[in-house]
Amino acid sequence: MSTILLIEQLLNGLQSGLMLFLMAAGLTLVFGVMGLINLAHGSLYMVGAFACAGVAAATGSFWLGLAASIAAAAAAGAIVEVAVIRRLYARDHLDQVLATFALILIFSEGTRWLYGSFPLYLNVPPSLSGSVTLPGGIQYSLFRLAIIGAGLAVAVGLFLLIGKTRIGVQVRAGEADREMIAALGVDIRRLYTLVFALGAALAGMAGALVGTIQSVQVGMGEPVLILAFVVIVIGGIGSIKGALVGALLVGLTDTMGRVLLPSLFDLFMETSAATSVGAALASMAIYILMALVLVVRPGGLFGARA
Amino acid sequence: MTGTKTGIHRETRMTKYLTTTALALSMLGGAAMAEPVKVGMITTLSGGGASLGIDTRDGFMLAVEEAGNPDLEVHIEDDQRKPEVAVQLSDEMIQSEDVDVLTGIVWSNLAMAVVPGAVRQGKFYLSTNAAPSQLAGKGCHENYFSVSYQNDNLHEAAGQYATDEGFGRMFIMAPNYPAGQDSLSGFKRFYEGEVANEVYTQLGQTDYAAEIAQIRDSGADALFFFLPGGMGISFMKQWAEAGIDMPVVGPAFSFSQDILPAIGEAAVGVKNTAQWSKDIDNEANAQFVEAFQAKYDRLPSLYAAQGYDTARLLLSAMDKADISDADAFREALRAAEFDSVRGDFAFGPNQHPVQDIYVREVISEEGQLTNKIVATAMEDRGDAYAEECSM
Numbered sequence: 001m002s003t004i005l006l007i008e009q010l011l012n013g014l015q016s017g018l019m020l021f022l023m024a025a026g027l028t029l030v031f032g033v034m035g036l037i038n039l040a041h042g043s044l045y046m047v048g049a050f051a052c053a054g055v056a057a058a059t060g061s062f063w064l065g066l067a068a069s070i071a072a073a074a075a076a077g078a079i080v081e082v083a084v085i086r087r088l089y090a091r092d093h094l095d096q097v098l099a100t101f102a103l104i105l106i107f108s109e110g111t112r113w114l115y116g117s118f119p120l121y122l123n124v125p126p127s128l129s130g131s132v133t134l135p136g137g138i139q140y141s142l143f144r145l146a147i148i149g150a151g152l153a154v155a156v157g158l159f160l161l162i163g164k165t166r167i168g169v170q171v172r173a174g175e176a177d178r179e180m181i182a183a184l185g186v187d188i189r190r191l192y193t194l195v196f197a198l199g200a201a202l203a204g205m206a207g208a209l210v211g212t213i214q215s216v217q218v219g220m221g222e223p224v225l226i227l228a229f230v231v232i233v234i235g236g237i238g239s240i241k242g243a244l245v246g247a248l249l250v251g252l253t254d255t256m257g258r259v260l261l262p263s264l265f266d267l268f269m270e271t272s273a274a275t276s277v278g279a280a281l282a283s284m285a286i287y288i289l290m291a292l293v294l295v296v297r298p299g300g301l302f303g304a305r306a
Numbered sequence: 307m308t309g310t311k312t313g314i315h316r317e318t319r320m321t322k323y324l325t326t327t328a329l330a331l332s333m334l335g336g337a338a339m340a341e342p343v344k345v346g347m348i349t350t351l352s353g354g355g356a357s358l359g360i361d362t363r364d365g366f367m368l369a370v371e372e373a374g375n376p377d378l379e380v381h382i383e384d385d386q387r388k389p390e391v392a393v394q395l396s397d398e399m400i401q402s403e404d405v406d407v408l409t410g411i412v413w414s415n416l417a418m419a420v421v422p423g424a425v426r427q428g429k430f431y432l433s434t435n436a437a438p439s440q441l442a443g444k445g446c447h448e449n450y451f452s453v454s455y456q457n458d459n460l461h462e463a464a465g466q467y468a469t470d471e472g473f474g475r476m477f478i479m480a481p482n483y484p485a486g487q488d489s490l491s492g493f494k495r496f497y498e499g500e501v502a503n504e505v506y507t508q509l510g511q512t513d514y515a516a517e518i519a520q521i522r523d524s525g526a527d528a529l530f531f532f533l534p535g536g537m538g539i540s541f542m543k544q545w546a547e548a549g550i551d552m553p554v555v556g557p558a559f560s561f562s563q564d565i566l567p568a569i570g571e572a573a574v575g576v577k578n579t580a581q582w583s584k585d586i587d588n589e590a591n592a593q594f595v596e597a598f599q600a601k602y603d604r605l606p607s608l609y610a611a612q613g614y615d616t617a618r619l620l621l622s623a624m625d626k627a628d629i630s631d632a633d634a635f636r637e638a639l640r641a642a643e644f645d646s647v648r649g650d651f652a653f654g655p656n657q658h659p660v661q662d663i664y665v666r667e668v669i670s671e672e673g674q675l676t677n678k679i680v681a682t683a684m685e686d687r688g689d690a691y692a693e694e695c696s697m
Contacts, residue, residue, distance in 0.1 A: 005523045012515035109352070117356040119539055119568035124547060131549050139522070141547045144515065213547065214512040215539035215568060219353050223510055255516045262505065272504065279482040279506035 004138050009259050010252070015144045017251020018151025022206035023224055024231040024243040025158060026199020032238020033174045033195050036085060037093050039100040041203055041228065042221025043107035048073040048204025049211030049220060050111055053122035062125035066208050073204020074197045081196040086189070104222070112218050119217040122208075147209050154202065155244055162240055171195060175238055230286055234293045236303025245301055250286050257285035342377045343629045345620070346399035348392050348420065349410035349434075351384035355535055357564040358412045358609050359384070362434050364602055365613030366410070372597065373621045381405065387412075389419040396420045400427055406629045407432060409616055412609070414438040414457060414485050425449040428632065430639070434616045435609060437658060439488055443691030446656045449632075451639055453616040455581055456658045456689035457485060460557035461492030463579035463663035463683035464530055468497050468555055470683070475502040477526035479517060481533065482506035489532040489557070495690065502526035507533070512540045518548045528552060534559040539568045546572030553577070558677075561668050563607035566675040573668040573675060581659070582611045582648050583666050583679045590645035605676060611647050618644045654688040656695035663687055 027041050051072035056065030080103065088096045123129075128143045162168040170191055173181040182188045211220070231250050235242025262278030269277065293301060347366065350359035363382060370378060381403060385392040392411060399405045407430040411417045417436035424431050425447040437452035468476055478493055478501055480486035490504055502524045505517055521529055529552055533541050538560025545554070558580035561573055584595045584605060594614055598606040606614075623638035642653050654660045663684045666677035 002523065005519055008519045009516055012519065015515065016513055112352070112356070117360055119357065119536060119565055121568050121570050123543065123570050129547065131547070141515075143547060213540070213544050215536040217536050217568075218356070220536070223512070258507075259516050259520065275504050275506050276482060276487070279508065283482070283508045
């Protein structure tokens with residue numbers, strides 16, 4: 001394998017990791033701050049993609065679509081938090097899982113009712129289409145580079161928000177001691193809605209960006225949700241830093257596993273068998289990674305509570 | 307399970323409505339002589355793969371409505387693309403609704419879960435799509451008919467086409483599951499050139515950046531891939547973005563009418579193999595394409611054509627034999643005396659089609675993406691497993 005190909009694959013891993021981070025950040029915040037398992041996070045991702053495809057088709061502008069996806073997912077998140085999730089904070093995790101699973105079904109069938117069962121069209125905007133030549137002669141998709149840029153920008157923004165602002169202080173305090181910050185006069189209900197909507201907006205943005213290069217269809221959120229759970233388990237629940245490191249680890253392991261494992265087996269096996277075994281093992285790679293991390297650090301890499 | 311339940315309720319309501327209509331019509335017709343035929347259709351109407359099941363159902367029901375045969379009752383249920391749900395539905399249809407014929411399953415793994423049990427209990431199964439090799443060879447059965455193809459067929463035709471085109475080195479790729487492995491072995495059965503690399507992707511994978519980089523690096527003459535449904539949409543969009551100048555060949559599943567609009571311009575020019583296309587020149591097909599568009603306001607896909615042909619085959623058998631005489635009914639099915647939208651159509655010894663398989667090209671026509679036949683890849687192709695079937 002040439003160095004150029006290797007670097008290209010590392011970029012691919014970085015890109016898929018950063019998109020996972022957008023999903024995982026919201027999930028880990030909601031879990032960390034409110035102690036809530038939200039299975040419907042994947043539905044918010046789908047809402048973002050559909051809103052983007054719908055608005056882009058109606059107006060012809062991808063950027064309006066992207067703005068709409070963030071707004072629609074944040075709104076959907078806020079509505080769901082006020083109408084349903086708020087009643088679940090005091091319940092145990094099983095109730096939360098059941099209720100948010102019901103939300104997945106409602107979102108899926110609702111989307112099907114609005115948009116029909118056929119996948120939607122959403123494509124890369126002309127200004128970002130095609131590929132660019134990076135230093136070293138690497139041909140790389142401009143849109144994927146933009147995704148990497150957007151992912152990094154959001155990561156920096158989140159760290160500043162959590163680390164440097166008043167809301168960030170409240171969020172961190174809420175994570176550490178819920179009763180205490182309520183006693184100090186912070187409107188905890190408003191804070192929860194805000195955090196939930198923020199997580200939803202990030203998921204919606206990821207849905208729109210990923211939907212652009214993949215397919216916009218009902219049920220697109222659930223496979224990503226599983227990966228996002230793997231990410232927050234690896235990173236440590238509640239930690240934004242953990243979500244970022246976990247997402248990059250998962251993205252890189254998945255991409256490099258898919259590329260390297262079949263060629264590795266090819267060294268001592270017949271090609272057909274090697275690709276088949278290599279592919280099978282590659283699909284397990286991130287779960288093996290998760291298991292290894294849990295053996296060494298049961299609370300995840302940056303887990304606050306072990 | 308609220309969402310799913312409503313889905314099923316809707317279908318049940320539809321079933322009831324159809325049943326009542328059929329009953330009312332049969333009373334109008336006075337004393338109907340033939341015994342009614344009850345059909346149980348199990349197909350995917352919700353979740354990720356719903357567009358395939360919906361087209362299958364709509365094609366099938368179009369033929370049923372056109373025929374207006376009062377002796378035909380159709381019960382439609384949603385399998386949610388889950389094998390356990392499909393098995394439960396087929397048990398229910400066989401045991402409590404006492405259907406005579408089952409049909410409609412889209413996915414091979416669901417077919418494998420349902421078909422062997424159903425045919426053993428003396429029910430007919432007419433496949434509108436899935437036709438795994440296991441049911442074509444040693445596992446063939448006198449009550450099992452595949453009206454679509456044998457799973458390997460379209461991949462074999464792609465291999466033949468690649469050979470005919472003189473592609474010397476091909477990069478081949480499919481998801482890592484039984485139908486994906488069958489796909490690559492079907493392709494290699496008729497491809498005489500060299501395989502530059504074969505890659506198995508994960509089932510349900512949506513990001514293909516890593517594979518596309520490998521393809522670019524491989525220096526192959528052309529690419530063959532089999533990625534049904536959403537996987538194909540994702541791949542083609544990313545492929546177009548990468549701007550690699552390499553011919554692409556594949557089976558029709560990733561370029562079927564139901565998903566072409568979602569891929570967009572990226573699909574234009576791709577060659578894909580199919581046993582049906584909307585421009586096959588015969589009267590039955592012209593009538594079907596027009597009626598389908600008039601009724602559903604969209605172009606029919608391969609799945610709709612397969613559903614339509616399946617219903618027409620069943621109706622043709624009903625004209626000739628009574629369902630209570632299973633042997634006569636089976637013979638009537640085997641004869642396949644109906645005007646297929648594919649033109650020539652016959653069953654081989656294992657009750658799988660013997661038919662022409664075409665190469666189509668994706669074109670943009672009146673602002674819509676669709677397929678046009680550019681060559682015939684294989685004539686009167688049966689399948690590789692017929693010899694193993696002792697029937």
